[in-house]
Amino acid sequence: MRGRRCGSLKRRTRLPGVLCIFLSLEVLPKSSFYTHTNKTSSVPETSAVHSAEVSAGLGALLLELPRDCLGTGTAVALGPPLRTSPEWVRRVMEGAELAGKILSTWLTLVLGFILLPSVFGVSLGISEIYMKILVKTLEWATIRIEKGTPKESILKNSASVGIIQRDESPMEKGLSGLRGRDFELSDVFYFSKKGLEAIVEDEVTQRFSSEELVSWNLLTRTNVNFQYISLRLTMVWVLGVIVRYCVLLPLRVTLAFIGISLLVIGTTLVGQLPDSRQYRPQKGGICVANHTSPIDVLILTTDGCYAMVGQVHGGLMGIIQRAMVKACPHVWFERSEMKDRHLVTKRLKEHIADKKKLPILIFPEGTCINNTSVMMFKKGSFEIGGTIHPVAIKYNPQFGDAFWNSSKYNMVSYLLRMMTSWAIVCDVWYMPPMTREEGEDAVQFANRVKSAIAIQGGLTELPWDGGLKRAKVKDTLKEEQQKNYSKMIVGNGSVS
Amino acid sequence: MGSRSSHAAVIPDADSIRRETGFSQASLLRLHHRFRALDRNKKGYLSRMDLQQIGALAVNPLGDRIIESFFPDGSQQVDFPGFVRVLAHFRPVEDEDTETQDPKKPEPLNSRRNKLHYAFQLYDLDRDGKISRHEMLQVLRLMVGVQVTEEQLENIADRTVQEADEDGDGAVSFVEFTKSLEKMDVEQKMSIRILK
Numbered sequence: 001m002r003g004r005r006c007g008s009l010k011r012r013t014r015l016p017g018v019l020c021i022f023l024s025l026e027v028l029p030k031s032s033f034y035t036h037t038n039k040t041s042s043v044p045e046t047s048a049v050h051s052a053e054v055s056a057g058l059g060a061l062l063l064e065l066p067r068d069c070l071g072t073g074t075a076v077a078l079g080p081p082l083r084t085s086p087e088w089v090r091r092v093m094e095g096a097e098l099a100g101k102i103l104s105t106w107l108t109l110v111l112g113f114i115l116l117p118s119v120f121g122v123s124l125g126i127s128e129i130y131m132k133i134l135v136k137t138l139e140w141a142t143i144r145i146e147k148g149t150p151k152e153s154i155l156k157n158s159a160s161v162g163i164i165q166r167d168e169s170p171m172e173k174g175l176s177g178l179r180g181r182d183f184e185l186s187d188v189f190y191f192s193k194k195g196l197e198a199i200v201e202d203e204v205t206q207r208f209s210s211e212e213l214v215s216w217n218l219l220t221r222t223n224v225n226f227q228y229i230s231l232r233l234t235m236v237w238v239l240g241v242i243v244r245y246c247v248l249l250p251l252r253v254t255l256a257f258i259g260i261s262l263l264v265i266g267t268t269l270v271g272q273l274p275d276s277r278q279y280r281p282q283k284g285g286i287c288v289a290n291h292t293s294p295i296d297v298l299i300l301t302t303d304g305c306y307a308m309v310g311q312v313h314g315g316l317m318g319i320i321q322r323a324m325v326k327a328c329p330h331v332w333f334e335r336s337e338m339k340d341r342h343l344v345t346k347r348l349k350e351h352i353a354d355k356k357k358l359p360i361l362i363f364p365e366g367t368c369i370n371n372t373s374v375m376m377f378k379k380g381s382f383e384i385g386g387t388i389h390p391v392a393i394k395y396n397p398q399f400g401d402a403f404w405n406s407s408k409y410n411m412v413s414y415l416l417r418m419m420t421s422w423a424i425v426c427d428v429w430y431m432p433p434m435t436r437e438e439g440e441d442a443v444q445f446a447n448r449v450k451s452a453i454a455i456q457g458g459l460t461e462l463p464w465d466g467g468l469k470r471a472k473v474k475d476t477l478k479e480e481q482q483k484n485y486s487k488m489i490v491g492n493g494s495v496s
Numbered sequence: 497m498g499s500r501s502s503h504a505a506v507i508p509d510a511d512s513i514r515r516e517t518g519f520s521q522a523s524l525l526r527l528h529h530r531f532r533a534l535d536r537n538k539k540g541y542l543s544r545m546d547l548q549q550i551g552a553l554a555v556n557p558l559g560d561r562i563i564e565s566f567f568p569d570g571s572q573q574v575d576f577p578g579f580v581r582v583l584a585h586f587r588p589v590e591d592e593d594t595e596t597q598d599p600k601k602p603e604p605l606n607s608r609r610n611k612l613h614y615a616f617q618l619y620d621l622d623r624d625g626k627i628s629r630h631e632m633l634q635v636l637r638l639m640v641g642v643q644v645t646e647e648q649l650e651n652i653a654d655r656t657v658q659e660a661d662e663d664g665d666g667a668v669s670f671v672e673f674t675k676s677l678e679k680m681d682v683e684q685k686m687s688i689r690i691l692k
Contacts, residue, residue, distance in 0.1 A: 185656065185668075186677055188558065188615050189685045190636065195562040196586050197688055198552035200530060205550060209533060457672070464551055477555040482641030485557065489640070489652065 001462045020083040022433050048481065084201045110254055134422055137236065138217055138398065144233050187489075207370050212312075217398050219421065244420045252419040262356040285433065288381060289391040290453055291363035293404040295394050299428060306361035307331070307351065309344070309381075328358060345380060350388040359389070364446065365466045366427070370403040371395050372451055373460040375447040387433045390449050392457035429456045513577050517584035517605055523690045527583065531576050541573040542566070557639045561618045581605065585614045588687040609674070611686045616673050626667035629657050 092320070112127065218240045287306060289296060294317070300306065309331045313321060321332055333344045351357050364377035371394065382388070395402045400421025404414050418424065431452060436445045454461040507513070507528050532538075534546050547563045548554055558561065566582050568575045568624060584605040603610060618626045619635050632653040640649070660668045660676040668676075 025618045071498050119677075131655075181573070184658065185673065186680050186685070187639070188618050189682070191556055191558040191639065192562055192615060192618060193586065193686055193688065195553055195559055196583065197555065198550050198581065199534075199547065199562075200688060200690070203553045204552070205533060477551075478557065478559070478639055481555055482557050482639065483643050486640040486643035489644075 011087065013426060026396070068307065078133060093307075099346055106250075107254070107467055110251065110258075114255065114465065130135045131423065131425075134399065137240075140235060141236060144230060151422070159202070178247065179490050187485075190420045202464055203373075207375070207462070208407075209405065210370050210403050211370050211397050218424070250419050256419070285359045285389050286376075286381065287359055287361045287389045288364055288449060288453075289361070289393055290371075290457065290459065291365050291368055291376050292393065292395060293368055293402045293414075295402055295424060295426075296363070297361070299393065299426060307358040309333075309348065309360060309362045314413070316415075331360075341380070345384065348384050350380075352384065364450075365465040368404045368406060369402075369466055370398070371459070373462050374457075375462050375464055375466040377450045379442040379446050381448070383448045385436075385462055387435050388449060389433045390431040390453050390456075391454045392427075392429040392431065392459075394427045394457040394459065396427070399423040399425045402426070429459075430458060507576065510579065515604070516577075517580050518606065519580065519584065520589060523581070526690060527580055528576060531579055539573075541575045542579060543573055555642070558618060558635075561621075561635075563636065565614070565617060582614075583688075585611055586686055586688040588689050590684045592594055608682050608689075610678065610681050612674055613670065615668050615686065624666075624668050627657075627673065628667045629653055632668075633658055656657075 089339070213268070217236050287300070289300065297308065305328070306327060307330050308324070310321075310333075311333045312318070312334055321330070324330055325332070331344055331347055331351075333341070337427075348360060351360060362381045364381045365375050365376055369375055400423055400426050409417065434449055434452070436442070440448075451461060453459075498581060505523065510521075510524065513519075514521065518626065519527070531542070534550070535542055536549070544563055545568065548559075553559045553562065564581065587606040589608070590605055616627070617623070619631055621631055621634070621647070633649060636644075636649050636653055656668065657668060660672050662672050663669075
């Protein structure tokens with residue numbers, strides 16, 4: 001098993017589609033068998049080897065099936081020659097046989113070029129070549145766009161700058177325009193201006209929608225400001241659509257199908273083995289990362305095994321969650337349940353106390369953010385104790401937008417978007433472990449870790465709660481503003 | 497999937513809105529994009545709740561009053577033209593506006609007078625054209641919360657009304673309000689510049 005590396009090491013992971021997860025799942029069950037100890041005398045030694053063979057055999061079975069099925073099928077159908085068999089039936093049979101041949105060739109190719117090399121850890125360099133071509137194409141496209149648009153509109157594309165000119169001076173400066181200390185009728189100007197500014201643009205709402213790109217990457221979904229430039233560019237875009245939907249998509253769907261079936265089957269098998277949950281040597285730590293999409297989880301698991309903590313989902317996500325629980329202990333809970341939260345804290349404490357269990361993976365933001373900033377870390381994970389291993393994850397938006405806007409897309413349509421992007425490219429930084437210091441409470445500790453992750457990943461840091469995606473803000477924050485203002489007009493003023 | 501771009505064709509009555517508010521086409525597109533981002537359930541209009549979801553607005557002491565200003569005459573919804581009409585008050589005053597001042601055309605929404613009128617209406621809740629002492633107290637209470645005693649607040653309110661009141665009716669009319677803020681650079685204080 002590849003061990004997790006601690007320390008400020010930058011690791012670049014390239015994932016065409018959801019390739020890696022299924023590869024990791026491919027690797028995981030197998031390697032777990034090889035480290036199986038003979039603690040359990042009740043289970044014969046050979047069961048481990050058998051299970052490995054079974055899952056490998058299953059894979060082979062999936063591939064062999066079409067060929068055999070169609071082979072015997074056609075033989076049977078055409079067995080006794082029917083004198084009255086119509087022409088079209090035979091055509092259909094031939095067509096089916098052809099389709100079967102194509103399918104089996106396709107699957108063999110996939111197996112040969114992708115699955116097998118990754119199982120053995122060999123890289124054929126196909127990804128690298130693909131990425132090089134892609135980068136060259138996108139650079140060419142950017143140059144064409146810049147040549148095509150007039151100069152002024154290039155300023156428009158600085159999406160990182162806000163859309164309104166902000167005067168960030170604090171309350172005192174903004175209010176004491178031309179007067180002394182006391183209350184004036186004009187004070188209302190300051191607050192109304194700030195209020196209207198918030199309505200036009202605020203820091204938080206924009207984090208829950210996908211990031212705008214500075215230059216177009218030939219995907220329709222990121223085309224916000226870009227118009228028709230030239231015929232050549234449109235041709236390239238059409239070519240891109242064909243490549244993405246007819247080549248990349250079927251490839252990734254095939255892998256997804258194979259992967260998910262193996263996941264569900266494999267984890268069931270592993271779960272059957274007695275004591276299969278206790279076999280890993282553990283560090284008893286907590287891994288903490290910023291959250292952008294479910295793919296974060298897949299990326300981290302390619303490099304190590306974790307016990308996960310998260311919100312219970314329905315649908316496809318729910319199936320995957322329930323399957324995973326069969327093989328390893330994870331903690332899935334309902335966010336809105338108060339009792340659940342206490343239970344969760346208790347369970348987590350027990351989990352790290354047991355040194356033999358997997359390290360825990362938690363996303364303290366509590367929801368997906370669009371990868372331009374890090375929002376408030378909830379203190380719950382930092383009260384448990386234990387060492388925290390922070391991880392910063394930053395996606396490169398040029399190749400595909402990984403952000404999961406769960407109010408807009410469900411899991412399946414999100415996966416479809418992922419699989420029709422060019423690629424998902426991200427940087428993962430493992431940072432040195434941190435512990436709570438003397439006299440530091442959970443909130444301060446959480447903020448410290450959050451700053452470290454934000455700095456490492458090059459993201460902005462926001463004090464707002466990610467829960468604002470779904471709920472209103474608390475009143476305590478308004479009281480702070482009121483306190484500030486009161487100090488100004490009463491504290492220093494000459495009010496009798 | 498589909499494109500998320502805001503085209504002029506999507507904004508209904510774009511031309512009449514532009515004439516009324518004076519926003520440029522690009523600014524209008526930006527505001528339309530923002531309107532749709534705030535309209536979470538894609539209803540086509542905004543309700544009070546949509547505006548209350550904005551964190552920075554909810555912590556603003558005058559947040560509720562500002563939200564109210566979008567719903568004149570007791571309405572419960574605000575559509576895009578209504579939304580832009582309020583924001584037009586805060587459009588910066590350009591030189592071109594004062595030059596091409598046609599006496600027959602209605603005053604632009606971002607004139608000094610209209611900006612002051614917006615601020616006046618934040619105080620004057622019952623819309624009777626005067627800020628009474630009671631209304632002054634209410635706004636003050638909003639801005640300071642529980643930090644200041646009733647007595648201190650009443651003193652401040654009394655003093656302010658006295659200073660501005662000229663005809664001695666114990667309330668501040670719009671004319672008196674304007675007069676007391678003659679020297680104030682209203683155009684600058686109540687302007688939000690939208691970058692391209």
